[in-house]
Amino acid sequence: GKRTTVPSIRARKVNGRTEQPIVMLTAYTMRTAQLLDAHCDMLLVGDSLGQVIYGLPSTIPVTLEMMCAHGAAVVRGSWHALVGVDMPFGSYEASPEEAFANACRIMKETGCAAVKLEGGRAMAPTVRFLSERGIPVIGHVGLTPQAVNTLGGYGARGRSEEEASKILADAVVVAEAGAFCLVVEGVVDEIATRITGEVGVPTIGIGASADCDGQVLVTEDMLGLFERTPRFVKRYDDLAQRIGNAAAAYAGEVRSRAFPTADQIYKARS
Ligand code: KIV
Ligand code: NA
Numbered sequence: 017g018k019r020t021t022v023p024s025i026r027a028r029k030v031n032g033r034t035e036q037p038i039v040m041l042t043a044y045t046m047r048t049a050q051l052l053d054a055h056c057d058m059l060l061v062g063d064s065l066g067q068v069i070y071g072l073p074s075t076i077p078v079t080l081e082m083m084c085a086h087g088a089a090v091v092r093g094s095w096h097a098l099v100g101v102d103m104p105f106g107s108y109e110a111s112p113e114e115a116f117a118n119a120c121r122i123m124k125e126t127g128c129a130a131v132k133l134e135g136g137r138a139m140a141p142t143v144r145f146l147s148e149r150g151i152p153v154i155g156h157v158g159l160t161p162q163a164v165n166t167l168g169g170y171g172a173r174g175r176s177e178e179e180a181s182k183i184l185a186d187a188v189v190v191a192e193a194g195a196f197c198l199v200v201e202g203v204v205d206e207i208a209t210r211i212t213g214e215v216g217v218p219t220i221g222i223g224a225s226a227d228c229d230g231q232v233l234v235t236e237d238m239l240g241l242f243e244r245t246p247r248f249v250k251r252y253d254d255l256a257q258r259i260g261n262a263a264a265a266y267a268g269e270v271r272s273r274a275f276p277t278a279d280q281i282y283k284a285r286s
Contacts, residue, residue: 020057020098022129022152026196029218029229038197038230040220041238044069044086048235049093056097058220060132060154060232061087063102063162068236075161078104080118087126100130100154105162108133112145119151132199134160136186140193147194155195157186157211158224159202170246172223174207184211191215199232200224202248223248 028034040058043049044065052059065086066072087101101122108115119131131146132154133139143153158173167173174180183203188211191198197218200208208225221228223246233249236242240254269275 019094019096019129022098022196025057025098026217029216032213032216034218034229037228038218038220040230040232041235042068042232043090043093043235046089046093049090049097049099052235053094053097057230058232059090059094059097059099061090061099061101061126061128062132062234063104064234068234068242074164075102076105076164078102080104080107080121084122084125087122087128091127098130099126099128100132101126101128103131103133108142109135109139112142115142116146116149116151119146123151130154130196132156134162135190136183137189140189143190143193143195147196153195154220155187155190155198156201157190157198157203158183158200158208161201170202172202172204174203180204180207180210183207184214187211187215187219191217197230200228 025038028036028038038057039055040060041052041056042062042064043052043059044061049059061083063075063078063083065082066075066078072078083101083104091099103119103122107118122128122131130152133142134156136157143155146153159170161170164170174183184207187198187200195217197220198215200211200219200221202223205225208221209227212219212225212227212229218229220230220232222232237245237249238252240251241256266275
């Protein structure tokens with residue numbers, strides 16, 4: 017099989033409609049990528065790895081080195097899904113040229129097909145600069161976690177008409193600048209629906225709307241593996257419980273010397 021391409025994702029939306037919703041999940045490691053790959057159109061190496069696997073307080077401290085290391089692992093663990101990698105805070109905002117250099121590094125070191133960057137109007141020239149030079153860009157509007165210090169938290173956006181119009185304008189401008197799809201995060205249902213109706217490219221919602229052209233969740237959230245469970249997360253499993261149970265069983269058997277048994281140990285040939 018051939019890996020899912022950027023044009024094939026873009027082409028899912030025809031005349032403003034998407035027949036087959038786009039399925040996206042995050043992945044940070046080779047093994048997770050292997051397990052998710054067949055089920056997903058796109059795998060996102062999100063900078064949410066800062067909180068989810070590094071225990072950082074936000075995505076702000078995430079580095080290009082982290083994104084490259086995890087991006088490469090996810091590309092190695094997948095063969096079908098299109099892999100997109102988040103550009104971390106500080107790697108793309110200053111200028112289109114710097115964004116291009118850092119996006120190049122991500123693509124060369126990971127083998128991913130696309131990068132994602134957060135922002136609206138202010139990032140449109142950068143989105144255009146990259147997309148016109150062989151770097152497919154996934155836009156990200158609404159609640160943009162790298163702007164947590166400006167926004168003052170992670171609450172849903174677009175509740176006031178003023179904020180809603182700004183987010184809608186951001187989405188339109190980023191799509192027009194050449195983003196091939198758009199993550200719409202943490203915005204009220206009505207605004208996500210309006211964005212989806214007004215932009216030509218697929219919208220991928222998270223805490224957004226069932227009307228989006230696709231959906232994304234953080235895999236650890238969806239698996240019940242991370243403490244934080246915002247409203248928009250649906251838990252499809254409770255792996256935290258299952259991992260805890262397995263660890264408790266192992267610990268009990270080590271302490272009671274029930275593990276290992278003859279099945280798990282080597283004997284010299286006699
Ligand atoms: O970092 C991330 O995981 C993301 C998705 C939630 C869209 O940006
Ligand atoms: Na992100």
